[in-house]
Amino acid sequence: MDRLLPDGGLALASLGEQVLQPGVKGLPLTEPMRQGAIGVQRWNVLRGDTSYPVALLKESALLHNLDWMHSFCARHGAVLAPHGKTTMCPQLFGAQIANGAWGMTLATAAQVQVAYRFGVRRVLLANQLVAPSDIHAMVALMKSDPRFEFMALADSEAGVHRLSQAVVASRLERPLPLLVELGLQGKRAGCRTPEQAMAVARAIKKAPGVQLAGIEGYEGLLHSHDRHHAVEAVQAFVAQLVALVREADKEKLFGGEQIVLSAGGSAYFDLVARGFAGVKGLSRPVLPVLRSGCYLTNDHGFYQDLTQDVDQREHVSSGLRPALEVWSMVLSRPEPDLAILSMGKRDASYDMELPLPLYVHRPGEPGAFGAEEAVDLSPGCRIDKMNDQHAYLRLPEGDPLCTSLQVGDLIGCGISHPCTTFDKWPLLLVVDDAYTVRYAVNTFF
Amino acid sequence: MDRLLPDGGLALASLGEQVLQPGVKGLPLTEPMRQGAIGVQRWNVLRGDTSYPVALLKESALLHNLDWMHSFCARHGAVLAPHGKTTMCPQLFGAQIANGAWGMTLATAAQVQVAYRFGVRRVLLANQLVAPSDIHAMVALMKSDPRFEFMALADSEAGVHRLSQAVVASRLERPLPLLVELGLQGKRAGCRTPEQAMAVARAIKKAPGVQLAGIEGYEGLLHSHDRHHAVEAVQAFVAQLVALVREADKEKLFGGEQIVLSAGGSAYFDLVARGFAGVKGLSRPVLPVLRSGCYLTNDHGFYQDLTQDVDQREHVSSGLRPALEVWSMVLSRPEPDLAILSMGKRDASYDMELPLPLYVHRPGEPGAFGAEEAVDLSPGCRIDKMNDQHAYLRLPEGDPLCTSLQVGDLIGCGISHPCTTFDKWPLLLVVDDAYTVRYAVNTFF
Numbered sequence: 001m002d003r004l005l006p007d008g009g010l011a012l013a014s015l016g017e018q019v020l021q022p023g024v025k026g027l028p029l030t031e032p033m034r035q036g037a038i039g040v041q042r043w044n045v046l047r048g049d050t051s052y053p054v055a056l057l058k059e060s061a062l063l064h065n066l067d068w069m070h071s072f073c074a075r076h077g078a079v080l081a082p083h084g085k086t087t088m089c090p091q092l093f094g095a096q097i098a099n100g101a102w103g104m105t106l107a108t109a110a111q112v113q114v115a116y117r118f119g120v121r122r123v124l125l126a127n128q129l130v131a132p133s134d135i136h137a138m139v140a141l142m143k144s145d146p147r148f149e150f151m152a153l154a155d156s157e158a159g160v161h162r163l164s165q166a167v168v169a170s171r172l173e174r175p176l177p178l179l180v181e182l183g184l185q186g187k188r189a190g191c192r193t194p195e196q197a198m199a200v201a202r203a204i205k206k207a208p209g210v211q212l213a214g215i216e217g218y219e220g221l222l223h224s225h226d227r228h229h230a231v232e233a234v235q236a237f238v239a240q241l242v243a244l245v246r247e248a249d250k251e252k253l254f255g256g257e258q259i260v261l262s263a264g265g266s267a268y269f270d271l272v273a274r275g276f277a278g279v280k281g282l283s284r285p286v287l288p289v290l291r292s293g294c295y296l297t298n299d300h301g302f303y304q305d306l307t308q309d310v311d312q313r314e315h316v317s318s319g320l321r322p323a324l325e326v327w328s329m330v331l332s333r334p335e336p337d338l339a340i341l342s343m344g345k346r347d348a349s350y351d352m353e354l355p356l357p358l359y360v361h362r363p364g365e366p367g368a369f370g371a372e373e374a375v376d377l378s379p380g381c382r383i384d385k386m387n388d389q390h391a392y393l394r395l396p397e398g399d400p401l402c403t404s405l406q407v408g409d410l411i412g413c414g415i416s417h418p419c420t421t422f423d424k425w426p427l428l429l430v431v432d433d434a435y436t437v438r439y440a441v442n443t444f445f
Numbered sequence: 446m447d448r449l450l451p452d453g454g455l456a457l458a459s460l461g462e463q464v465l466q467p468g469v470k471g472l473p474l475t476e477p478m479r480q481g482a483i484g485v486q487r488w489n490v491l492r493g494d495t496s497y498p499v500a501l502l503k504e505s506a507l508l509h510n511l512d513w514m515h516s517f518c519a520r521h522g523a524v525l526a527p528h529g530k531t532t533m534c535p536q537l538f539g540a541q542i543a544n545g546a547w548g549m550t551l552a553t554a555a556q557v558q559v560a561y562r563f564g565v566r567r568v569l570l571a572n573q574l575v576a577p578s579d580i581h582a583m584v585a586l587m588k589s590d591p592r593f594e595f596m597a598l599a600d601s602e603a604g605v606h607r608l609s610q611a612v613v614a615s616r617l618e619r620p621l622p623l624l625v626e627l628g629l630q631g632k633r634a635g636c637r638t639p640e641q642a643m644a645v646a647r648a649i650k651k652a653p654g655v656q657l658a659g660i661e662g663y664e665g666l667l668h669s670h671d672r673h674h675a676v677e678a679v680q681a682f683v684a685q686l687v688a689l690v691r692e693a694d695k696e697k698l699f700g701g702e703q704i705v706l707s708a709g710g711s712a713y714f715d716l717v718a719r720g721f722a723g724v725k726g727l728s729r730p731v732l733p734v735l736r737s738g739c740y741l742t743n744d745h746g747f748y749q750d751l752t753q754d755v756d757q758r759e760h761v762s763s764g765l766r767p768a769l770e771v772w773s774m775v776l777s778r779p780e781p782d783l784a785i786l787s788m789g790k791r792d793a794s795y796d797m798e799l800p801l802p803l804y805v806h807r808p809g810e811p812g813a814f815g816a817e818e819a820v821d822l823s824p825g826c827r828i829d830k831m832n833d834q835h836a837y838l839r840l841p842e843g844d845p846l847c848t849s850l851q852v853g854d855l856i857g858c859g860i861s862h863p864c865t866t867f868d869k870w871p872l873l874l875v876v877d878d879a880y881t882v883r884y885a886v887n888t889f890f
Contacts, residue, residue: 023558023889028578030585051555051578085791085834107834108787110496113468127834128776130787130853132808133473133496140475155777159852188835189777189785331573332600332634340634342553342575345796346530346868346890363577388864389530389552389572390633407604408575419833423791424868426890444468445791445871 009119012090015442024427025347026054027440038429038440045327045435046374046410048363052329053343055425057441060433061323062092062296066099068320069295073100076273076288081105081124081262083293086419089428090118091441092296103149105291109134114444116141116148124179124262125152126216126291128159128189135163139170151177151213151260155190157203160210167209177213178204179260180248182241187221194244198251205253212253214260214287217241219268227309234268238275249282257284264290267306270314294418297323301353301416324418324428326355328391330409337395339405344389348413349420354383357393359412360405369401374412374435378402383413454564457535460887469872470792471499472885483874483885490772490880491819491855493808497774498788500870502886505878506768507537507741511544513765514740518545521718521733526550526569526707528738531864534873535563536886537741548594550736554579559889561586561593569624569707570597571661571736573604573634580608584615596622596658596705600635602648605655612654622658623649624705625693627686632666639689643696650698657698659705659732660690664713672754679713683720694727702729709735712751715759739863742768746861747797769863769873771800773836775854782840784850789834793858794865799828802838804857805850814846819857819880823847828858 016036022029028043028051043049045056073080079102084093093104093115103122106112109131112123129135129152141148154160160178167176180201183190191197197215204212219237224230245261248254259282264272269292276288294303298320311319328343348355357377362368369375380396393411395402415421422428423445429437461481467474473488473496488494490501518525524547529538538549538560548567551557554576557568574580574597586593599605605623612621625646628635636642642660649657664682669675690706693699704727709717714737721733739748743765756764773788793800802822807813814820825841838856840847860866867873868890874882 021558021562022582023555023562025553025555025890027555028582029558030582048577051582052576108470110468110470110472113466113474117466117468127787128852130776131497131774132493137467137473137475137496155779156852159777162853183779186780186783188832188837189779192779329576331575332604334600334628334634334637335631338631342572345865351790351795387633392633407573407601408607420790424890445470445869 011118012094015090020427025425026051026427026429035440039438041437043437045431045437046361046363048410050429050437052327052410053347054327055347055421055428056325056327056435057297057428057430058323058325058433059430059438061321062095065296065298065320065323066095069292070100072273073290077277078273078288078290081122081289081291082296083107083126083291084115085111086293087296087422088114088443088445089422089441090114090444093118093120096296102289105293109137112141112150113137121147122149124289124291125150126218128153128155129163130159132166135166136170139167139172139176142174142176143170143172151179153181153216154178154200154204155181155183157200160200160203160207164207164209172209175209175211175255177211177256179214179216179262180204180212182215182217182244184221184237188218190217194240194247197244198247201248201253202251211255212248213256214254214262215241215245215248216262218265219263219272220265223267231268231271234271235275238263238272242275242279245279245286246282252283254284259284259286260289261286262289262291264292266292266294266303270310295320297418299324299416299418300356300358300414303417322414324415324421325412326415326421327410327412330405330407330411331390333405333407336403337397339393339395341391341393341411343391343413344386346388347424348386349415349417350386351417351420353416354386355391355413355415357381357383357411357413360401361410361412363408363410375401377411456563457539460535465872470870471496471872471874480885484883486882488882490876490882491806491808493855495874495882497772497855498792499772500792500866500873501770501772501880502742502873502875503768503770503878504875504883506766507540510741510743510765510768511540514737515545517718518735522722523718523733523735526567526734526736527741528552528571528736529560530556531738532741532867533559533888533890534867534886535559535889538563538565541741547734550738554582557586557595558582566592567594569734569736570595571663573598573600574608575604577611580611581615584612584617584621587619587621588615588617596624598626598661599623599645599649600626600628602645605645605648605652609652609654617654620654620656620700622656622701624659624661624707625649625657627660627662627689629666629682633663635662639685639692642689643692646693646698647696656700657693658701659699659707660686660693661707662686663710664708664717665710668712676713676716679716680720683708683717687720687724690724690731691727697728699729704729704731705734706731707734707736709737711737711739711748715755740765742863744769744861744863745801745803745859748862767859769860769866770857771860771866772855772857775850775852775856776835778850778852781848782842784838784840786836786838786856788836788858789831791833792869793831794860794862795831796862796865798861799831800836800858800860802826802828802856802858805846806855806857808853808855820846822856
């Protein structure tokens, strides 16, 4: 069994059977093609075989990152429920679960439905469950499938009452497990103080139809350019979560067989794992659940930078590798220091940084830039603007490689923040290290 | 025939027949549902029937805008090839063509393939056609369907030679029509001077397999906060395009039966139409082609602001109306002046402005805010941040309506820049003025 294409049941298999119509971004189709037939085409991105822009996942980096995170969790005694909202890619969900993930984290009821449809059977909804239709949808999954494990967050007594009433009305035969969300002053959802969190925990204990399954927080919101300060703030927050678990356990508020203690985005998950390790002596076992979503692809910007800090703190030399690239073509060379690329806001993240130009290649003339394979671009090259469908690549004056850049050349870009690139691609191509396309994966946004 | 659901052939009809799975954003599905069955559900967004976030198109505004632009073009003797990249929505393409559009403009070969599949038979590709796979795909459409009219841009002699070679090799039996793109110093693609443009026009005249069909530019890049300056710059650029047409005609460079003269985004199309009017006395008729994409939905921000200037310049009192709204639910009220909404970077534009909170409603308690229908939010309310799946709604201190805002309340937002909201929704709901869902439309990004 391929580690990246695990047996995920009929729904996952059906993606390979679906017929793609011409007009899917990145694919060079003039006739409909079965998705599963993509691999045998042996398209090579550097040879100019695909359409551009095209979004690529490097298989070797994905496999490395799966192993890396599996070892990390084993070392720290934590389990992983990777945040599926990053990719919303059923094949990658399947790969994550086949490679040791305990379950999936998701952000919305619709995302949970997608994950369930493709075989995910344990979900942490890292969000409040509020809309009647969403409560109904989640309860319907729990009722129809007793094996389906689901838990959601709560951060107010009012929210708990809403949920409790809806669950009781639904005649669900098992309690809906809830994690109390501890938040941060000035930040997103979540109780602002441990006292408020305890009040919500007590409300859950009292309310019919729901059960206190654990405590949750999201330390990623503490990101700051002062790295030392961020680390201290995360450590303090993680300690608060642990203290809250102990206090709620002392009051006997938890139901179920274990206590879920969850935090951990993609920047400080090592601090979370260390802070959660060894919480013992409670009425039932504590399960530390990390939720990193971006570890699987990492990136060339924001997360690469932050996970290099993780490597330092963990004393590991081989860290997470960037797996996601967007390749585009030079459409125009209107000025000596400007190339216009066939890639825009519809194709690559622009919320944290603009795409990072890394490589250049001339299809059909493999030696054009002095090497057979793609060549590194000069560090002075940068994308300084994107429109909906175009990027502006600025070239350093006098750089010989850049001077020779011409219409039809390929530019490979890294991105910063995988979540906002995945959501621009209904289909991404998985490539080997020579940029030959192995197969396609799908997203459901 | 419904003006918004025209007869667009089998492919368009098939969208109503497709079966939607649970997990499509905005839909409250727990079982698969045929898309065409959405209307009979009579879901009402204010009643809390859908899932949230949900993206809505107001039918009355769409119809108004279709009529408005049709009258505008008739008045100015121009035709419309609306930029389909804005919506990438086949049903809206169909409505635009059924309501008088001459053709569609698109930005990429993949977009052209989508439009062709759903019945569009005249396309202006407002972009350079460079990648071999894209040239192949466009030529394949032209070869397979003699009725399919297609034209693309060219801005360099090198690009013309590339295209010419590829077309000749393809044995296409009619010439590929090209428009020379006049650009702007420091901006996107396009020739930087009329002299360069003339050189490209001459290259097209000489090259086999291609034909000079017209002159093109995009004045929208001249947008500036100095409105007076922007208007003058646009007028000067439009005059340059007209002069270029005259010069190329004098040199007898055009082929075909008419000369396409095209510009016009969604901000200054009136200046373009006025500048293009009455270009006569050439060797063949001149067809002014406007390309506004955002007129159909307008918005509550960037484009509303700019099209109000159009109204002033045109002396019309009833301008384009915003048709696109994103509704989300209050998930958390963690601080007195903060509400967390179920809508984020995955759901609404954030490239020009963050979403603009407009309305509030409490489902199940229609009078909660003093009226049966949705109530205007205080002008002091603003969204000051979005994460991937959440928005931060800041509430003015002491405002009674805001103070009473609670978990489960609905917030209706306008957006700024429709292109970057459409691309976040595979399916949008068309609603009547009472927010009852009439039917769904699809996007293909």
